[in-house]
Amino acid sequence: MSDIELTHVAVDSKPTCDEFTVVMIPCPKCNEIVKIKLAVSIGETIEYFPFPVIAMHTGNEGSHPVVHNLVAYIDKQLKCRHTEYLDGSRVFITPYILYNPNLLRVFCFK
Numbered sequence: 001m002s003d004i005e006l007t008h009v010a011v012d013s014k015p016t017c018d019e020f021t022v023v024m025i026p027c028p029k030c031n032e033i034v035k036i037k038l039a040v041s042i043g044e045t046i047e048y049f050p051f052p053v054i055a056m057h058t059g060n061e062g063s064h065p066v067v068h069n070l071v072a073y074i075d076k077q078l079k080c081r082h083t084e085y086l087d088g089s090r091v092f093i094t095p096y097i098l099y100n101p102n103l104l105r106v107f108c109f110k
Contacts, residue, residue: 023053025072029085030059034070038078049076 019040024033034057050073058065069086 021078023072023074023078023080025053025055025070025080025083027057027059027068027070027085028083029068030061032057032059038074040078043076043078050074050081 020037021040023036023038025036026033034055036053036055038053053072053074055070055072056067057070059068060066067088069088069091071084071086072080073082075081
């Protein structure tokens with residue numbers, strides 16, 4: 001299993017509480033379970049459910065590790081309801097984001 005700590009932190013604020021829940025995301029490519037921690041307070045900022053969360057983990061294909069890009073849809077109870085695998089040819093990070101990482105709202109990996 002892969003463990004990723006994902007805290008919901010806005011650029012200019014800290015999480016409103018210290019309570020987190022573990023969300024288990026199944027990877028449809030390798031059948032591995034990816035665990036992420038979401039702040040319980042994230043539900044207060046979401047307007048529509050399920051909401052998407054992007055997660056990446058390393059999976060093994062053959063003898064070498066590869067990155068699996070996942071879009072997980074999280075419901076109001078903070079449970080994963082659906083996961084989609086995106087192959088590397090469909091993932092784009094624009095230079096604007098690379099040079100301005102402070103614009104990203106949710107990222108703290110452990």
